[in-house]
Amino acid sequence: MKPVSPLAPAAFPQLPVIAGAEFAAVAAGVKYRDRKDVMLVRLAPGTAVAGAFTRSSTRSGCVRDCQTKLAAKVPPGAGAAIVVNSGNSNAFTGKVGDAAVAAVTGAVAEALGLPAARVFSSSTGVIGEPLPHEKITAVIPALAANLAETGIGMAAEAIMTTDTFPKGAAATVQGEGGTIHIAGIAKGSGMIAPDMATMLVYVFTDAKIAPAALQRMVDRNVGGTFNSITVDSDTSTSDTLLVAATGQSPAAEVKGAAAKAFETALAGVMRDLALQVVRDGEGATKLVEVRVTGAASDEDAARVAFAIANSPLVKTAVAGQDPNWGRIVMAVGKSGATADRDRLTIRFGDILVAEKGWRAPSYSEEAGADYMKQAELVIAVDLGLGRAKRTVWTCDLTDRYVEINADYRS
Secondary structure, eight states: OOOOOTTSOSSOOOOOOOTTEEEEEEOOOSSOSSSOOEEEEEEOTTOEEEEEEOOOTTOOHHHHHHHHHHHSOOOTTOOEEEEEEEEEOOOSOHHHHHHHHHHHHHHHHHHHTOOGGGEEEEEEEESSSOOOHHHHHTTHHHHHHTOBTTOHHHHHHHTOSSOSSOEEEEEEEEETTEEEEEEEEEEOSSSOOSSSOSSEEEEEEOOOOOHHHHHHHHHHHHTTTGGGBOSSSOOOSOOEEEEEEOOOSSSOOSOHHHHHHHHHHHHHHHHHHHHHHHHTOTTOOOEEEEEEEEESSHHHHHHHHHHHHHOHHHHHHHHTTOOOTHHHHHHHHHSOSOOOGGGOEEEETTEEEEETTEEOTTOOHHHHHHHTTSSEEEEEEEOSSOSEEEEEEEEOOOHHHHHHHHTTTO
């Protein structure tokens, strides 16, 4: 059994039942033995679906299929379904991969009495290997027979690959006339870098909301959540975020003042799931928040933040609990952002490390070393040039990351 990340939550959270969303998971043997590896979600008629996806030029057939379906006109009152397998990403598999997507989504459509255009699929795992889709289609009847509103925890387990724990998050909002529930699950551990995100994420809510309004909320909040994390700077071919609103809450349609509260709660669930992915970064032992302020532009703030967060030298220093702030100076300098040595300020948490072009007189190596022993760290850089800022999250880089990825296909 693989070791669980030391940054993992104490337990999988108690997620609320989302009326109009039913879940099932089974072991199909796509790659793994004796573990659930396919999950199915059935969504009630009238469900609104929004999404965001990788911008990779080698994105998978599932991603392209989902994008096409979300762009199409939705028949009034249409239901929907989501089917996901782990162990094989069905990416870079050409027309064979496209046929596999059609076979799986078609089997789900037939089993649930849905149009194939309303069945969304995802695959995650090894790239470049044909998906044994017949193993998935063979278990569709069993999945359909076992759908239950309480099955979301099993679904979270079924989508895991190198993850060491299932990821879930929830929120409730008081709407006009009733309570609105939000529950989300995610998978992600390696090949994590911003480009929508690098993971699979599924968020469900019983809110009544128009598809266009839901999509706008997703678009507004993906940047500060899933596009603000990085484990190893590599972007997957399969990144998918789907948000489904079943409309089954007794609360009135999400509009006006209620929309702001709902969006805040949705963003909170997205952020929670994003940080769980970083906490489960392959081999991770530390969660690092990189805060950049005082940049001349938003673009510069992002350049600096990700230069620090993606630097192998910074990340290995963090793993070794070495307060090597010179590597942060290096990362700022290589980022391509406008920077001025004499205006730059660096902090570890509340500890002032460097300012005015030199190490701060108050800084001691002992204080820095003690701070680096913590499991959760903040590296703060102020460029002193403007008002733009960006916060991103990353983890350390350990020898365990190499071990996991050196034999990933075995």
